[in-house]
Amino acid sequence: MSDRKLAVVILAAGKGSRMKSDLPKVLHPVAGRPMLRHVQSCVATLSPEETVVVIAPGMADVEAAVAPSRCAVQNKPLGTGHAVAAAREALQPLLSIVETEVLVVFGDTPLLTAETLSRMVEARAAPGAPEIVGLAFRPADPAHYGRVILDDAGRVEKIVEFADADSAQRQIDLCNAGIVIGSGRRLFDLIERLGSDNAQGEYYLTDIFGLAHHEGRPAGVVECPAEEVLGVNSRADLALVEGVMQDRLRRRAMDAGVxxxxxxxxxxxxxxxxxxxxxxxxxxxxxxxxxxxxxxxxxxxxxxxxxxxxxxxxxxxxxxxxxxxxxxxxxxxxxxxxxxxxxxxxxxxxxxxxxxxxxxxxxxxxxxxxxxxxxxxxxxxxxxxxxxxxxxxxxxxxxxxxxxxxxxxxxxxxxxxxxxxxxxxxVARGEQQNREGRAASYRAEQKAKKAEKDGHQG
The missing domain is CATH 2.160.10.10 (Hexapeptide repeat proteins)
Structure with a gap:
């Protein structure tokens, strides 16, 4: 990708209602740092030309936290595809000048590593690489994750959200992480053609994979460890992610000679x-x-x-x-x-x-x-x-x-x-005075008073 530019879109508009907090979800700390800052640090290792953070209206505290990265506002919560589209205007100068790669990540995945993102970049740079590459993982319990459906060549046929999947598709253990990299022009072209005919009535970013396959230009996939794409939607999730992060930091310290x-x-x-x-x-x-x-x-x-x-x-x-x-x-x-x-x-x-x-x-x-x-x-x-x-x-x-x-x-x-x-x-203290025998007479006086009091109470 030496002749290409990279732009990053970080989706951070979710309010995290299950967090039960006045603090925006992505600003909750993990290892003493807002989880969104972990994601920023991770993508910064790729030296992007531009990073745009997509936020909801009224998120001035998030905007301040991500400076100097630019922010784009998703005015209505109409899905991940709609959220990425909100960043297009901010990226337009870069998209119109050069062939730009666009990487889409989530602000609530603080365990994502630079190594995984580098593998996605490399997958796009390989000869004959697909125009779009997604990230997938195989959790121990697929639960309610979207499923990645592959064709016979190992390319992505489509991604089906759990709510829209049939029983056979729900048996697939390859799950969608939601993170995507691809040609910027191609990515936004596919996003423009998204529909909202699904169980949530939203514009799913994941539907671009089905559109690409239908055109005979299927997307590729890179797999990563499940822990890297743990998202945070609740306090329990936050505690789980914190535990994983602490284990990483402990290993890092011991590997460095501590x-x-x-x-x-x-x-x-x-x-x-x-x-x-x-x-x-x-x-x-x-x-x-x-x-x-x-x-x-x-x-x-x-x-x-x-x-x-x-x-x-x-x-x-x-x-x-x-x-x-x-x-x-x-x-x-x-x-x-x-x-x-x-x-x-x-x-x-x-x-x-x-x-x-x-x-x-x-x-x-x-x-x-x-x-x-x-x-x-x-x-x-x-x-x-x-x-x-x-x-x-x-x-x-x-x-x-x-x-x-x-x-x-x-x-x-x-x-x-x-x-x-x-x-x-x-030396700055009061002068000491010793009064000979005073301690003994004081004790006698106090014993007499106590005896008299006890006698009255009896």
Whole structure:
């Protein structure tokens, strides 16, 4: 196809009524990314000249999500053939200039792979290739899928929707995936001649195969694994697809040199990037936007999102990295420590029960247990800076904006409201008072009160 151009039409006008959601179906996330974006990423591997997303009226949120791809509006839901026809005007400049291939895919099939689409492109590029090529699959349970009827030469005679199929046709296990590639001019010529005389009263895109066969120019077919064309029409479908996607992402991570001690309990986002020799313990969650360097150990029950972790760091257990967390090499972030919009320099440690938000922590600094950066005053966020080699004692509150200089020491239990110079010792807490014998007399007083109360109640 080196002398041809490729245009892609993504059908995304379905509202997904069975999802019971105000969010358009194609924007429901799979592995932290809207399923429509998975499809966009897949077709982008083919380097199309143009991608047009067909939406329904009022889908401004879908239009915003797919930018910079163009959108075409299907004003009435009259079937898949009608939906593809809605994209013709947007593609017309490309169709009128060159012989353009058009690929039609669905926005609710996030498991579709670039390898399968490449095989469809290759099937169109082969010598003597049919003008139209469809995608088919053989599910364990054909259920209510449309059936692909082949002629003696293995070309597509027609595709029959389940509602229109007879009992013999329903025994066929080759099912229609709905995805089509072909000559743009030929595809739209066939679509113009579609009728709606069927059980649904719609213009089926699949009817182009019967029209082509009737003209003596039958279409071809490419088969793919059934999981790739799982569509999402309900919350149960969404959960099924999520499970398949997670298995793929786990395999990808392990193939790249990551140890997953209990793969089934680790949850990935589509864009999670893990380096070599990373070890991930059970029950770890990776939200969108996480990059992890080499030889990092992530212990159980950590939650990471929008974070970057450099080589040889140790996290957790029960650590939380929120968006903007940036950890340098050999950083230790321990149990019940939360990092948000903060940088920790190489070798810095925050091992226990601390919140570090809107902060810069220098190399080799040590953050004691129970330390918090008080970054919000009720109106605005403020930043805390802790210099290299500084030591922050346990149960310290750093009231931002405040700077603790390199090498400074902050005594445990302090509330720091002013800058601490480099190499200074800062202590900010009430003076301790010891009252000899007061504890014993206090206990005696309380026991007497309790006895008197119990006597009255008796």
């Amino acid at each position: 140890t997953l001690i209990d793969p089934a309990s680790v949850w990935f986002s589509a864009d999670t990037m893990l380096g070599r020799d990373v070890t991930v313990h059970p029950s770890v969650f990776f939200g969108p936007g996480v990059t992890v360097g080499d030889r990092v150990e992530i212990r159980s029950f950590c939650h990471l999102e929008g974070a970057k972790v450099s080589d040889d760091a140790i996290l957790g257990p029960f650590a939380r990295l929120r968006p903007g967390a940036r950890l340098g090499e050999k950083v230790h972030v321990g149990n019940f420590v939360e990092i948000k919009n903060a940088e920790l320099g190489a070798g810095a440690k925050a091992n226990h029960l601390s919140y570090i938000g809107d902060a810069s922590v220098g190399a080799a600094a040590n953050i004691g247990a129970g330390t918090i950066t008080c970054n919000y005053d009720g109106f605005a966020k403020h930043r805390t800076t802790i210099g290299a080699g500084a030591f922050i004692g346990s149960n310290t509150a750093l009231v931002a904006p405040v700077d603790v200089g390199p090498g400074a020491l902050v005594g445990a239990g302090s509330t720091i409201t002013r800058d601490v110079p480099s190499d200074a010792l800062a």
